Amino acid sequence: MTLEKQLIQKKYYENLMIDHEDNDPVQILGHLYMGKLGKEEVDVSYIRYSQGEVYYNYKDYEAAIFKWEKIHNDLEQWARKNMADAYFELKLLPTAVDLYKSINSESLTLNTEVALQLFSIYNEQGELDFAADVIKEAVSLNPDYPNVTELARAFFEKYRDWSSAIELAVDEAIRTKGLDWFDILKNYVDEGLTKQISPDYFLKPLEVLFDVNQVSFEQLVVSMWNSYEGGEFYFAWLSEIDGLFLRLEQDPSAIWSKVSAKYQETYVELVNGQYFIDEISHIVPSLLTNWLYLADHSHILFSATSVLAWNEMFENSMSPTTIQKAETALLHSTNDSVSIEPGQRLFEEIVKWAEVRGLDVDLRLKWTVEKVANFEENHLLVVGMTGNGKTAFINSLLGSNSVTPPPSTVVFYENDESIQIDEITDTSTQTIPSLIDLAEMKESDINFSKTSLVHFKAPSKFLLENQLTVMDIPDFDPSTYEAIKNNKNDELKFVHLADSLLFILTATTLFTDRERDLLLKVQEQIPNLPVHFLLKTDTIYHEEEVSKMVEEIRMRIKPHFPRAKIFPFSKHNKSSKQVEGFSQFIRMGFDQKSLVERRNQKLLFYIREALTYLLKRRVETENEMAELIIWKEDIVSKLNGAKHQLSDLEKEKMQIIQSSYHTLKEDIKYDLKTTIPKLIRDCSALIKENSDFRKIHIELNQEMNERVQNYIQHTVLPRFSKAIQGWIELATDEFYQSQDYLEEMSEGFNRMYGEQRLKLNCDFKVLDDWSRDAHRLANGIQLDNMNILNRSTPSQLVLKSAGKLFGTLRPNKSMLCTMYKKLIENEDYDKLATTVTKQFILQFELFEKGLTRDITMFFREPFSVIQEVMEEEQQAIQQKKETLEQLKANPEKYLDPITLFEVRLRQYEWMQVEIERSPSYS
CATH class of the missing domain: 3.40.50.300 (P-loop containing nucleotide triphosphate hydrolases)
Structure with a gap:
């Protein structure tokens, strides 16, 4: 066991136990310590260090700390680390942390151990930022130290610190060149954890992996390609991977089937009409160049024809060397069959693209394409x-x-x-x-x-x-x-x-x-x-x-x-x-032998016809839209004119109907004002010499009221009823004339629209309301009794007093009779007639005041319809103008997709030509 390993495992004391392995280490080390104590030339620090290890292993941490505190030789920093370990075991973590941080050593192993211990403490305390910093320091300090990188990866993954995990995998993959780390990196890529990282960050590990294992390299490239696809770094990835393949020294015999398939998938996606040409023009040439050099047997024809089609549509965009290689590849291509499925998909994409933009591919072409596909x-x-x-x-x-x-x-x-x-x-x-x-x-x-x-x-x-x-x-x-x-x-x-x-x-x-x-x-x-x-x-x-x-x-x-x-x-x-x-x-x-090839040729013809149709439709669309705007503006002008005509018509009919009613009403007023005085005066004939002059004024007043009421009920109201019916008939005629006029107006506009756009229907319920109100007026007016002879005028007072005084005396009756007659015949009844007329005519005037509202209601719906259509047309005009302005300002929105569709079509045509050159095609 090495010294460093002994120090890490706290077994340094075993060096002092040689020949005493079976004895108690505490006793042996105690005897050694006492035997050396007092001898100046002997350093007992090593014995103390060893005693501390033994006490630590026996979990006597305080004794161990006591022994290690007195170490001041070359093991001092290890002793401090062991003291911190003891405090850690005693759960005195702040003291342990301070001791760990105080260690100052040049020993890589010791510093690594300290970092790992600090990592454990911070992790246990939940201080994840400190833990992350310490474990990163440990990896940076001594990545080959056992389990340090695995420990770091487990920590980063547990707490979903993916940026640190990815950085660790990249660094270790580059450093160790181990496939395990590249597999870890690939897993991160497959899980979508790297798509927000700039692609240039991964170029170095890819270069390393290319030299280590090209199968794994291809798998990682495809994973990263899938990850970046459709994201913010997609085009950056395409540029970076193209540049990488251009730099790598490739074996000409190498087969890149998966990468080649990805190049084809990407190229088709770039030219499917969803991107503008300016967005992809700087990417496609290098992409096609790399693809041509990487394409396997199954993709070489597609790749070569893509190069030739792109260069044909965008002259001088491909290098002469690439063009020459594409032509050579085409010449040596062994493909002798073709499928119409790519052409069918292209046609379907064109139809879908057109539908999204509110266009429709020629139905005849769609029908013939269906027939082409029916074998x-x-x-x-x-x-x-x-x-x-x-x-x-x-x-x-x-x-x-x-x-x-x-x-x-x-x-x-x-x-x-x-x-x-x-x-x-x-x-x-x-x-x-x-x-x-x-x-x-x-x-x-x-x-x-x-x-x-x-x-x-x-x-x-x-x-x-x-x-x-x-x-x-x-x-x-x-x-x-x-x-x-x-x-x-x-x-x-x-x-x-x-x-x-x-x-x-x-x-x-x-x-x-x-x-x-x-x-x-x-x-x-x-x-x-x-x-x-x-x-x-x-x-x-x-x-x-x-x-x-x-x-x-x-x-x-x-x-x-x-x-x-x-x-x-x-x-x-x-x-x-x-x-x-x-x-x-x-x-x-x-010729059933080459039926598929010939049908594909027909399909390509109809695809080109569809693109030509759409190009024409764009010009036609602009012209039609401009003409439609002019037409709609003319319609709005005509509708505005119709609105003014309707307003004039409403005023005209209002004047006619109101004037007619006003004349009718004034005739009644005149009749009442002139007839009522006469009716009252005629009552003088009722006065006789034998009349009871004490009550004559009461009887006459009653008779006068009855004559006025009878006249109104039996003469005025029937005359009014007949007159009002005539007026309603006149109004009805005027309203129907108005409706006829509006129907002609509607038909004129609907002919222009080619559909039933306007329905200018007036509200004839107004006539029903008028008829009901007229019937109520003709049958429901009842006047209050008037004090005609009971008023307090001087002549009436004198006459009534005389009647009471002399009414029973026969010689005076002749005189009273004469006086009464003269009074009744000579009295001024104009004010009285005016009062009666006002009372009678009040309901008629209320009816007259509502005529303006009623006639307006009759014409309200036509006004509303015209205004609504005008607003719809004005809104449509504004929308059309904006659309037309966009079409003119951004023609690439329409033309670029069609151009890219044509690039793909041209490629399929190149493939068709190659198939037709095959000996099997006849």
């Missing part, structure tokens, strides 16, 4: 010149009576249990009754020039048995060649779906130069499309004549279509043998 059916395109009997031939195949497709239409005949005909345009799908109806619709449609697809499903034994879809387009004519040449034949865009082309020939023309030129132009537009011919004979020919015609046609087509086959078809031959032969001819015409 259970073959697509036969049947074409022919006008008059060649193509439609009749298709009828004979389908067993139905189809018609020639309308202009700008491609018809797909497909077997199904029931008949259904759907027209598919760029924006919609609709079911149509027949192709004849479609032709009529296109004649009246200003957009008929746009090609539509017709999916014609009907029961067909021939199509079912041959798993066939027949494609039909309008007959070729002399103008077709120029249309195709000038790229104005839109139907060809969708007949790219065809797996084979069958051209109808007639026995009278065989194969003309015009037909040859036209077919060559079609094949130029649709490369690798197998072309075959059907010789349609409407006249009965001998077999030898038919064979001669077939041979003549073969000689004409061979220089241009060497693999084309010819099938003679006679409408007079009704045998099943001809149908069976034609079925075999059709099946032989499809």
